Amino acid sequence: MLEACHGLLTAAGVRISEIDEIVVGVGPGGFTGLRIGLATALGLGQALSVPVTGASSLEALALGIARERPEGSLVVPVQDARRRELFAAVYRTGAAGLEELVAPVAIAADDLAARLVAIGGPAWVGGEGVTAAGGAFAREGLTTLAADAPGNRLEAADLVRRVRDGAALPARPVYARLPDAEVNRLSALPATEAPA
Amino acid sequence: MSDVTATGPILAIETSCDETAAAVVDGRRVVSSIVASQAELHAPYGGVVPEVAARHHLGTVNAVVDQALERAGLRLGEVSAIAVTQRPGLIGALLIGVATAKALAYAAGLPLIMTDHLHGHIAATWLDPVALDPPYVSLIASGGHTRLDLVTDLRSPRTLGQTIDDAAGEAIDKGARVLGLGYPGGPALERLAAGGSRTAHRFPVGLRGAGTRDFSFAGVKTSLLYAVRDLGEPLAEDVRADLAASYQEAVVRPLADRLIAAALDEGVPAVSLGGGVAANGRLRELVAEGAARAGLRLAVPDRSLCTDNAAMIGAAAQFTDVIPWPDFLGMDAVATAPSGGIAA
Ligand SMILES: [Zn+2]
Numbered sequence: 072m073l074e075a076c077h078g079l080l081t082a083a084g085v086r087i088s089e090i091d092e093i094v095v096g097v098g099p100g101g102f103t104g105l106r107i108g109l110a111t112a113l114g115l116g117q118a119l120s121v122p123v124t125g126a127s128s129l130e131a132l133a134l135g136i137a138r139e140r141p142e143g144s145l146v147v148p149v150q151d152a153r154r155r156e157l158f159a160a161v162y163r164t165g166a167a168g169l170e171e172l173v174a175p176v177a178i179a180a181d182d183l184a185a186r187l188v189a190i191g192g193p194a195w196v197g198g199e200g201v202t203a204a205g206g207a208f209a210r211e212g213l214t215t216l217a218a219d220a221p222g223n224r225l226e227a228a229d230l231v232r233r234v235r236d237g238a239a240l241p242a243r244p245v246y247a248r249l250p251d252a253e254v255n256r257l258s259a260l261p262a263t264e265a266p267a
Numbered sequence: 268m269s270d271v272t273a274t275g276p277i278l279a280i281e282t283s284c285d286e287t288a289a290a291v292v293d294g295r296r297v298v299s300s301i302v303a304s305q306a307e308l309h310a311p312y313g314g315v316v317p318e319v320a321a322r323h324h325l326g327t328v329n330a331v332v333d334q335a336l337e338r339a340g341l342r343l344g345e346v347s348a349i350a351v352t353q354r355p356g357l358i359g360a361l362l363i364g365v366a367t368a369k370a371l372a373y374a375a376g377l378p379l380i381m382t383d384h385l386h387g388h389i390a391a392t393w394l395d396p397v398a399l400d401p402p403y404v405s406l407i408a409s410g411g412h413t414r415l416d417l418v419t420d421l422r423s424p425r426t427l428g429q430t431i432d433d434a435a436g437e438a439i440d441k442g443a444r445v446l447g448l449g450y451p452g453g454p455a456l457e458r459l460a461a462g463g464s465r466t467a468h469r470f471p472v473g474l475r476g477a478g479t480r481d482f483s484f485a486g487v488k489t490s491l492l493y494a495v496r497d498l499g500e501p502l503a504e505d506v507r508a509d510l511a512a513s514y515q516e517a518v519v520r521p522l523a524d525r526l527i528a529a530a531l532d533e534g535v536p537a538v539s540l541g542g543g544v545a546a547n548g549r550l551r552e553l554v555a556e557g558a559a560r561a562g563l564r565l566a567v568p569d570r571s572l573c574t575d576n577a578a579m580i581g582a583a584a585q586f587t588d589v590i591p592w593p594d595f596l597g598m599d600a601v602a603t604a605p606s607g608g609i610a611a
Pocket residue numbers: 384388409411542574575
């Protein structure tokens with residue numbers, strides 16, 4: 072992570088001390104990778120005394136998928152969440168940018184596909200979660216991006232675009248899933264004590 | 268000592284388990300030491316949950332670092348190096364400290380010192396006011412580790428023995444759970460044991476035999492389970508107290524005996540205690556008695572330096588090679604201890 076930052080800065084001829092603001096993807100995504108990104112960004116921000124701003128990783132991925140799609144399209148960024156689930160969200164493209172229809176969530180690929188069909192309209196599904204989903208998106212009206220298609224990979228510059236578009240988030244992880252131990256603890260509680 | 272070790276104030280960071288800690292250490296002096304404990308967070312689960320620990324470290328470590336610097340009256344740019352626990356521990360927890368320390372060091376143009384957590388526990392007695400110098404034999408006993416080290420040079424402690432199954436603190440927590448005392452159970456077990464008889468039950472001592480320097484606590488725990496089952500629930504209060512006292516004795520006596528025996532074998536003039544179990548009053552009593560009988564100096568740091576903290580990491584860092592800026596960018600946290608025992 073930090074090696075990549077250093078390589079980028081060196082290639083750009085910029086010293087780390089010249090950086091004025093840091094933008095970091097807050098997920099959802101793999102927990103460990105997410106935390107390394109955030110810990111690195113927060114540490115850099117702390118040392119440099121510059122603000123650290125969060126941006127949704129799924130929104131940034133959606134920007135790539137949305138490029139060259141007609142207005143009113145559904146764009147559906149998906150990341151592999153393991154355990155036969157995807158981290159996903161659903162947006163509609165419009166003149167004003169992305170409209171969120173389904174907030175970031177961990178969801179089974181088949182359930183997501185069913186929701187997309189229910190919402191209706193042509194939908195483009197992209198991101199590394201497409202491969203993990205197997206054939207779940209092989210349905211009428213759903214198009215999956217090829218693995219090497221432009222827009223299928225999250226570009227860090229799109230995180231910055233989201234912040235510039237006014238979609239800044241706190242620099243805190245969006246996990247979209249409770250720790251297993253918490254899930255087990257809650258399910259062991261008597262029904263009256265479990266939160267709704 | 269090598270000329271690549273750090274001099275001047277060091278900012279140290281520790282996140283290997285369930286404490287988020289940062290400290291500023293200058294030589295033997297602890298300038299500031301902040302520990303944010305997550306113990307209460309893990310209590311509902313009956314033990315440390317790695318994912319919960321990692322989530323909490325991330326939300327806490329930057330503020331803890333700020334507090335340590337503020338209390339020391341220093342800005343980040345005024346420290347000479349940053350030290351961080353690299354191993355061993357919960358990998359997700361370690362990663363937060365390592366990523367944070369690397370980012371701080373990179374942005375501040377400082378060197379980094381990747382420190383071993385056990386080395387930290389051993390080096391804690393080197394700090395003021397205990398200020399113990401080698402040679403000595405160290406006993407580290409906590410929820411995660413139980414080991415004896417011969418320290419003739421603080422740069423390279425040599426492991427003499429360790430647990431082959433449960434850690435001593437783990438055995439105490441498990442015993443406390445069997446007796447219905449909740450988690451973490453150490454202090455509660457000690458309180459209950461205070462009113463009981465240490466000789467009421469004969470629990471087996473793991474790995475007996477002259478010259479044994481390793482430890483085993485799985486058998487003691489099983490014996491306690493059988494004893495409770497045979498006595499039948501519910502247990503009267505005095506019966507529980509006897510069980511607690513006898514069980515505690517079976518866990519801490521081998522620790523004390525093997526520490527003193529190893530020191531005599533190795534011909535060193537001192538022994539030291541560290542780790543959370545060092546707070547156990549019966550262990551301290553037994554070690555003090557044994558040390559006095561054998562004519563050994565006993566060094567026990569303040570409780571705050573026995574349990575996990577970052578000041579001890581700053582101490583060990585002064586006996587660990589410094590990695591110059593920016594050679595540390597590709598370095599990672601490691602879950603396991605190296606085969607030699609300590610990565611110094
Ligand atoms: Zn420890």
